[in-house]
Amino acid sequence: MSAHKPASRTSTDATYPSLAGRVALITGGGTGIGASIVEEFAGQGVKVGFIDIADKPSQELAARLGENVHHVNADLADVEALRAAVDEIAEKFGPISILVNNAAHDERHALEDVTSEYWDRRVAINLKPQFFAAQAVVPHMRKLGHGVIICIGSTSWMLGKGGMAGYTASKAGVEGLMRGLAADLGSDNIRVLSLAPGWVMTQRQKDNWVGEGDAEDILANQTVKREMEPVDIARPVLFLASDEAAMCANQCFIIDGGWL
DSSP states (O other), X not given: OOSOOOOOOOTTSOOOGGGTTOEEEEETOSSHXXXXXXXXXXHTTOEEEEEOSOHHHHHHHHHHHOTTEEEEOOOTTSHHHHHHHHHHHHHHHOSOOEEEEOOOOOOOOOGGGOOHHHHHHHHHHHTHHHHHHXXXXXXXXXXXXXXXEEEEOOSTTTTTOOSOHHHHHHHHHHHHHHHHHHHHHGGGTEXXXXXXXXXXXXXXHHHHTOOTTHHHHHHHHBSSOSOBOHHHHXXXXXXXXXXXXXXXXXXXXXXXXXXX
């Protein structure tokens, strides 16, 4: 990969005063892109609750970021556990006005190996929680008179990536879900939109899916010749959640390094 890296946050980086004091819920916030989103929101003065079953890194993240960040360990595939986690975060911080549906699991799988149970689990992790998390926070947003729901999708299905049909089907479904929710909730002053990342170099990606030569192939397919990092997704999420993006809704924002 290119040695060039995005600059660390400085005092001249964008701040969003409209976010300060709001309450955000991030699913899958313990590692990778989710952890970067949690950290960036916390840096804007947002009270952040996040749900993740990866207990150790989640606890370490919450401890490092301080009292305005709260972790709940829950299996998002369990709808009742998800609802209970949302209630816990709201009880601690107040009504939730920002939801980032980030949690996903991009496990590869061969066509011949997929069982009915395995398929259902892919949907239960990658798509179903996005709806039920939205359902759980909408009453908070209606009470407040405003809200933002950001659904994290993927460019994988747009590019026709093979070897993970359950994942790509679920991520394609995220776009349909976003459109339906946007139509249902816009009149309540709740903006719903999606963000589709390209190949972000999280530690999980590096450990599991980026083999010898893959890094060079990824760079060859990006017009921006450096690796994408979690913060490259987290910072656009901040903008889209802020009042500066007040008319951004019912659209998918692709952030992929300019994939050719």
